[in-house]
Amino acid sequence: MIGPLEDLVEALCRLPTIGRKSAWRLALYLMEQPQSEAARLAAVITEARTRLRQCARCFNYSENELCTICASPTRECGCICVVEKPVDVLAIERGGRYRGCYHVLGGVLSPLNGVTIDKLRIAELGQRIRTEHPEEIIIGLGGSADAETTALYLARLFKDQPVRVTRLARGLPAGMELEFADQITLTQALHERTDMRYGKTDG
Ligand SMILES: [Zn+2]
Structure with a gap:
């Protein structure tokens, strides 16, 4: 042809x-x-x-060394929301309520598909916890089984660190990717996030 x-x-x-x-x-x-x-x-x-390149701190897309969120003096760097992809940052930002920073993992654990711990930016997240001393890590992963495994893995990994580990509330339907969640659901899930260590609801 x-x-x-x-x-x-x-x-x-x-x-x-x-x-x-x-x-x-x-x-x-x-x-x-x-x-x-x-x-x-x-x-x-x-x-x-x-x-565009990756932000040196959070791995979101950026035109400069640091993305506009990491470079902003008004964002609270004591709170890091861990997401799978840059598009998830956009989804949460659309809600306009979240004032913290992000960490883009680059995927979720899926050993069967070759996505192992070393393929994700988990070591970099650990490094940030040690150097930036955030007060809270919000696990903002979707509702798939792999996302669930990853969330539990991260909670266990950081359980001895002096940081509170929370996750989005169960408002997200099982299996749903963050980027497809509507704004109200996502904002609500973020507001009603739960503690992964003690199972308490955030006020
Ligand atoms: Zn950044």
Whole structure:
């Protein structure tokens, strides 16, 4: 068939949630657009990929050494919310109520899929607890079985550290990813977080 078009379909296919049929639909759509539109899309992808890096402290996306949240003097660094992906930071930030900082783990433990402890930024989190001395770590992971395992692992790992470990309230439906939770549910889950050591509810 047509080489470059097939290459485009192949490339689109590699994106998450894009099947072959969708890839063909997107590729044909792009072919129908003016060349300038396709060039613009290619340019913004390159721009985002080259300008953004990981924040040196929380591993959220950032244009600078520290992301805007870590660099902000008004955020409370005594509270670190541990999330799976940068998109989860966005989900919590959309609620507009959380004033603490974050730590992006880069996934959740899933040994069957090759995601072991060393593949996540768990050592970095331990390092932050030792150097930044936060008062509270909020485990803000989703409701999947792997997220659950990870939450329990972290709570156990930090149980002897002088830090309170809490988790989002059970308002999140089982299996739900944070990024798909609606704003009210997420804000509520954050507000009604529970202590992982003593099982008390935060006031
Ligand atoms: Zn940061």
